[in-house]
Amino acid sequence: MLRARFxxxxxxFLVMVVFLGIGLRLDPREVPSPLIDKPAPPxxxxxxxxxxxxxxxxxxxxxxxxxxxxxSWCVACREEHPHLMELSRSGVVPIYGLNYKDERADGIxxxxxxxxxxxxxxxxxxxxxxxxxxxxxxxxxxxIDKAGVIRYKRIGIVTPEIVRDKILPLVKELNxxx
Amino acid sequence: xxxLLTLLLGLILAGAVLAKEAPTxxxxxxxxxxxxxxxxxxxCLVCQNQTIADSHADLAVDLKNQIREKMKGGMxxxxxIDYMVARYGxxxxxxxxxxxxxxxxxxxxxxxxxxxxxxxxxxxxxxxxSAPVQDLTDAEQARVRSxxxxxxxxx
Amino acid sequence: MAPELGNFAVILTLCIALVQSTLPLIxxxxxxxxxxxxxxxxxQGQLLFIAFAFGxxxxxxxxxxxxxxxxAQHSNSRLxxxxxxxxxxxxxxxxxxxxxxxxxxxxxxxSVFSRTLPEEMVARVLGIMGLISVGFLVFMLFASxxxxxxxxxxxxxxxxxxxxxxxxxxxxxxxxxxxxVGFSVAFAFAMAALLDGRLDxxxxxxxxxxxxxxxxxxxxxxxxxxxxxxxxxxxxxxxxWDPVENASFMPWLIGTALIHSLAVTEKRGxxxxxxxxxxxxxxSLSLLGTFLVRSGVLTSxxxxxxxxxxxxxxxxxLAVVVGTSLTLFAWRASKVxxxxxxxxxxxxxxxxxxxxxxxxxxxxVLLGTLYPLIxxxxxxxxxxxxxxxxxxxxxxxxxxxLFLMGxxxxxxxxxxxxPELAVRLRWALAVSFVVAVIVxxxxxxxxxxxxxxxxxxxxxxxxxxxxxxxxxxxxxxxRLGARLVKLPSSYYGMLFAHLGVAVFVVGVTLVSGYQxxxxxxxxxxxxxxLSGYGFKLTDIKEVPGPNYTATRGTIExxxxxxxxxxxxxxxxxxxxxxxxxTEAAIDYGMTRHLYVALGESVGPKAWIVRLYYKPYxxxxxxxxxxxxxxxxxxxxxxxxxxxxxxxxxxxxxxxGLKPSPAR
Numbered sequence: 001m002l003r004a005r006f007x008x009x010x011x012x013f014l015v016m017v018v019f020l021g022i023g024l025r026l027d028p029r030e031v032p033s034p035l036i037d038k039p040a041p042p043x044x045x046x047x048x049x050x051x052x053x054x055x056x057x058x059x060x061x062x063x064x065x066x067x068x069x070x071x072s073w074c075v076a077c078r079e080e081h082p083h084l085m086e087l088s089r090s091g092v093v094p095i096y097g098l099n100y101k102d103e104r105a106d107g108i109x110x111x112x113x114x115x116x117x118x119x120x121x122x123x124x125x126x127x128x129x130x131x132x133x134x135x136x137x138x139x140x141x142x143x144i145d146k147a148g149v150i151r152y153k154r155i156g157i158v159t160p161e162i163v164r165d166k167i168l169p170l171v172k173e174l175n176x177x178x
Numbered sequence: 179x180x181x182l183l184t185l186l187l188g189l190i191l192a193g194a195v196l197a198k199e200a201p202t203x204x205x206x207x208x209x210x211x212x213x214x215x216x217x218x219x220x221x222c223l224v225c226q227n228q229t230i231a232d233s234h235a236d237l238a239v240d241l242k243n244q245i246r247e248k249m250k251g252g253m254x255x256x257x258x259i260d261y262m263v264a265r266y267g268x269x270x271x272x273x274x275x276x277x278x279x280x281x282x283x284x285x286x287x288x289x290x291x292x293x294x295x296x297x298x299x300x301x302x303x304x305x306x307x308s309a310p311v312q313d314l315t316d317a318e319q320a321r322v323r324s325x326x327x328x329x330x331x332x333x
Numbered sequence: 334m335a336p337e338l339g340n341f342a343v344i345l346t347l348c349i350a351l352v353q354s355t356l357p358l359i360x361x362x363x364x365x366x367x368x369x370x371x372x373x374x375x376x377q378g379q380l381l382f383i384a385f386a387f388g389x390x391x392x393x394x395x396x397x398x399x400x401x402x403x404x405a406q407h408s409n410s411r412l413x414x415x416x417x418x419x420x421x422x423x424x425x426x427x428x429x430x431x432x433x434x435x436x437x438x439x440x441x442x443x444s445v446f447s448r449t450l451p452e453e454m455v456a457r458v459l460g461i462m463g464l465i466s467v468g469f470l471v472f473m474l475f476a477s478x479x480x481x482x483x484x485x486x487x488x489x490x491x492x493x494x495x496x497x498x499x500x501x502x503x504x505x506x507x508x509x510x511x512x513x514v515g516f517s518v519a520f521a522f523a524m525a526a527l528l529d530g531r532l533d534x535x536x537x538x539x540x541x542x543x544x545x546x547x548x549x550x551x552x553x554x555x556x557x558x559x560x561x562x563x564x565x566x567x568x569x570x571x572x573x574w575d576p577v578e579n580a581s582f583m584p585w586l587i588g589t590a591l592i593h594s595l596a597v598t599e600k601r602g603x604x605x606x607x608x609x610x611x612x613x614x615x616x617s618l619s620l621l622g623t624f625l626v627r628s629g630v631l632t633s634x635x636x637x638x639x640x641x642x643x644x645x646x647x648x649x650x651l652a653v654v655v656g657t658s659l660t661l662f663a664w665r666a667s668k669v670x671x672x673x674x675x676x677x678x679x680x681x682x683x684x685x686x687x688x689x690x691x692x693x694x695x696x697x698v699l700l701g702t703l704y705p706l707i708x709x710x711x712x713x714x715x716x717x718x719x720x721x722x723x724x725x726x727x728x729x730x731x732x733x734x735l736f737l738m739g740x741x742x743x744x745x746x747x748x749x750x751x752p753e754l755a756v757r758l759r760w761a762l763a764v765s766f767v768v769a770v771i772v773x774x775x776x777x778x779x780x781x782x783x784x785x786x787x788x789x790x791x792x793x794x795x796x797x798x799x800x801x802x803x804x805x806x807x808x809x810x811x812r813l814g815a816r817l818v819k820l821p822s823s824y825y826g827m828l829f830a831h832l833g834v835a836v837f838v839v840g841v842t843l844v845s846g847y848q849x850x851x852x853x854x855x856x857x858x859x860x861x862x863l864s865g866y867g868f869k870l871t872d873i874k875e876v877p878g879p880n881y882t883a884t885r886g887t888i889e890x891x892x893x894x895x896x897x898x899x900x901x902x903x904x905x906x907x908x909x910x911x912x913x914x915t916e917a918a919i920d921y922g923m924t925r926h927l928y929v930a931l932g933e934s935v936g937p938k939a940w941i942v943r944l945y946y947k948p949y950x951x952x953x954x955x956x957x958x959x960x961x962x963x964x965x966x967x968x969x970x971x972x973x974x975x976x977x978x979x980x981x982x983x984x985x986x987x988x989g990l991k992p993s994p995a996r
Contacts, residue, residue: 006662006663006666007663009610009613009614009659009662009663010659010660010662010663013617013655013659014652016703017651017652019703019706019710020624020628020630020648020651020703020706021645021648022710023630023631023706023709023710024628024630024644024645024648026630026706026710030715031223031266031269031715032267032714032715033267034263034264034265034267035265101236126240127236131240131244131265132265133265134265134266134267136223136224136237198856198858198859198860199859199860199861200853200854200855200856200859200861200870200942201853201854202851202852202853202854203853203854203941204852218720218721219719219721221717227573227575227719229719229720232566232570234932234933267714267715268714268715268716268717269715269716269717270717271716271717272717272718272719272720272722273719273721273722273725274704274716274717274718274722279713279714279716280704280708280716282704283700283701283704283718286696286697286700287693287696287697287700287726287730288729290693290696290697291730294689294690294692294693295686295689297689298682298685298686298689299677302675302677302682302685303677305674
């Protein structure tokens, strides 16, 4: 005679195991951005290379573009850099930079040394705009559509796989429909 | 009383050893208290698992500064929490907001408690009717005795 | 050479474990005495070989053998000797080896202290422990071998995580693992009883001391870990509701419930199904804890070296062990009788209620710990569940448990009368209310939470006194000393453990209510004042350490102008991993700690200094020590060692009430 109520612990345990199993394939540190499908937060920042000129997200309305947050102190950015250079050369999507919490001279020197994939790099000395964009782990990358809405965000390195599987199809879609 | 004593003592000591009283880091201790009270509820995103109050990571320091400025600017706790959530999502809150997806989390422990207590009383009431008066069956008693009083040769 | 010998020893241990987990179990099922007799020598052999393997790894650490991958990753030639030894369990592979060593120790203990047990029981218990051993040894050999060679060998090691280079970390993991693994004994006894089909008072009596000892180790292990976090992480907290802390807290809660449930099963034959269930759960949660720490499914400050592939192995192991045992439980539980009868108000029902509260508390911790993972797995977003949640949920769950703790020991078995209880407890209640009102005012300002905490703590302590008086009154009229000696040590164990909880609650309550802190900017020569103490920074200089460089402050502490102590907080940078560490300096005291930590440098000569005044914080760990001591007293009760007559034991431990007449 097997009474159903003694099976409850087993059932609960099995449910837990299933969740733990799924959990193994998830990355607990990857946080989805609440900014997806929201308008890109407004900013007006001095340009990295030309302190007297400014750059604002408003200038980009009507275009699909990519905003990449980088810093000279960021080790992962160096790893990411060649992929950005390649994407920039392909000319599929314009890349704009946000130099985050950096010394201006360091940022400029870094781009001079490894190459500059950006049309324009904005300079966010105190990281205030970074906070508005929910930046927490440089490098971070945003894809923004013609209406100025953030459609995709990548925290961490933009790998060739991500370019191929996520960014290129999305750019195509946004350009085609919008 | 204690505070007054401290202050008095401080003045005496300061005079006695001619040491300069170190300034408190926070310019406004009352505000700082509010800032820290909020900071312990927020998660530092770059750290493994720390509040931004505990963390000395760059981002945590920046966010504490943000809180301080917003509070000075007159924003209240709820508004600042909204500000943080708009940027970092619910993930930033160590006290999950009560909403549809977190309802089981908030109700769970208390539902569990009610279920456990309810089940308990049902069980006790039920077994009072069905349990035998005997503690152990005679066979069990005998077995207990034989096992516990087993002679040394068992080893 | 030593690593190869170690590796070989692990393989031999596995072979023995395979034998131990098959022959005795089959022998017990078939009544083959020769096969059953294999269990004891096999268990002893396992300990021998696994201890040898452990020695080999220790040797590799001590001799700086960086051709062993694990040593190269967790040690360094400049690491002081004691941390090279502790480095053996400073990472995943070595932790596993420690786990299996502890299992070996427990199996050995069972094989030695089981002379009064029937052979089938010993065979089954050791067989089941052997199965657990097989699982971990296979995991170690195939997925996390600490003896793997690094070819070519490294010139020097990557150093032990600086957080772990601390005396607290030397003792914390072995203690904690003794507790975790110790629950495997209670688990094995429960499974053996289920296999045997006989869950009786004898079974409960056999499991009791083992469970109590495991619980004692777990209590001390958790306390050590919390103490380590307190002084090593440098921000003065002592419990963070981190997933890894929760992982050790859940088995503790269930283990506590199990100890109490076993008492009822032993003395009254009741709660058998419940007790078995708790025994299975306590060990399952120990395994779950291992999984959570080692797999990286949750983010935690403690999640060192995680690897999902290993996670899959532990998960499968967890599923097999727990799944099988819960299936066996479901199959056999229906056939278990109810045991002694008891009324709605009786010691049994009070203990059962407390058990339920502890189980719900553990359930709440489990829910809070796993909820972010569940939501994420369902694709419903990411959330964090942290201290504010647990604090909110936990207090209402544990407060009634603390209240019942006072009532339980005074209630009669079978049927207690509420009016009688009220009469016996009225003084305790009155004293508690008075103290709860006085203490907050004496401490300087009123706080309802503090008052409530003190109320519960005093209540527990006062009821302990009432209980002791009641028991003494029942003994023949001799001198007090003579009567005190007559009470069984298990009774004192209960008193000490309960007093420990009271002391712990006082510590938690007062420190959270009256802690004072201040962050000041100090230059050499500056002073600051906090809660009547003066802190003067007299010197700050660079001091080289063996494998770090430290900035070391000298702070002279005075009270009323008289010197109290000199503190040396440090900020260290460990050179190999280039990792900064804060070494707080603490002036210890029974009524307060003065806690000083050096913050960041804010100028050529200026530093941020964090000053804390923490009243009664040492009571937190003092309480844990008392609980552990209580566990020890309960475990060494002579009725577990001396073969007393079976029927005299219940009478002696029924709070001096009439021995149950129903026979």
